[in-house]
Amino acid sequence: MKNVVVLTGAGISAESGINTFRDANGLWEGHDIMEVASPIGWNNNQELVLDFYNKRRSQLHTVAPNKGHLALVELEKTHKVTVITQNVDDLHERAGSSNVVHLHGELLKVRSQFDENLVLDWKTDLNLGDLCEHNSQLRPHIVWFGEEVPMLDRAIQITEKADILIIIGTSMQVYPAASLVQFVPVNTPIYFIDPKPAISPKENLTILAEKATVGVPQVVQELVG
Template sequence: MRIVVLTGAGISAESGLRTFRAGDGLWEEHRLEDVATPEAYASDPSLVHRFYNARRSATSQAQPNAAHHALAALQQQHDLTLVTQNVDDLHERAGSTQLIHMHGELAQALCASCGHRWSSPAEMDVTTTCPSCRKATARPDIVWFGEMPYHMENIWKALENAEIFAAIGTSGQVYPAAGFVQHARRNGAHCIELNIDPTAVSRDFHEHIIGPATETVPEWVKEL
């Protein structure tokens, strides 16, 4: 069975990682847009580095939960393309392979000058240099607001071939990911939403499973 699963912040929330869209949406009195845009990095790179250093620290202390482990088990049984909006590594630590990080990874650094990528240190700052061009223009390898998500061609192709599309713990507010369900449905996939609450795109799914991911995802996987 060909399955595409999209995961969002909700699947990692039960591992203790804040969604950043919940509550007041602030981080140290800054809007997320003030620390997660190219303009923010150009204006105050030290602040942006502190934000992602804190996220790396939080991720290193978190552990994969039952939902992460269930999807890793599902990948062993079916042709599963796992796409995540998350920048943490909890899917990998649960055993998932060939994961598509459409918004980048905390564990990676990117040179803003030459485009070289490498494994990120636990902490980065404005003095962190690129190992390729030696310029101090290192940034987190994260897709910020206003930038194009990674691997879109592969994602669209997988959606076109999917028999099942499932969205887990994603808000349905951010495009292009919010449009995945429509694309999959047009191409004949059965579309399932697993979330703690209905979302902005709930009407586009054939089926809805409401509840925390650590409960709903293992049960859904067991039924498959």
């Protein structure tokens, strides 16, 4: 059974109706990204940051996995599949993927400011005054700009053992996630699925200029045989 490593980005979630929140000016719902996705922004205005993620969490409850997510579950019948995602939603899990690594955190979890390893499931609004057992304010379990990516080492270890790599809905321009491709064994077959693929062709690379809902089922059908 071959190891298939799947790297997913915003493109696969966008097809389920999840707002990527970033417009042409680089703003997130009218906010500078550093206002709502950085430790500095959190320290400056916790109420604003909590409201921003409460809206995202609320929207997440209104959407469902799409054909791209579901096709990856189908692939588990014949291959060992690990999904490494830059997305903070739970659509891969809801679709049925059994092995998902979240590089940038999870929207349906929160963590203690006092102890970053104290992580709780959280499906409703998070408000000022919601405290952990150490009487410290809870914050979104999201990796913000300027923070370390705690799951990166695990993601590297997984990628190093890939027999096949599938990249879906991501430009692979955001680091450190983009660096994972460098750890794939030489000559590993790579499938790149994106409507506007910004990647240079090479011998072991198959490019599908398709949305995830179209391209992922095609690749899975090919691999399942």
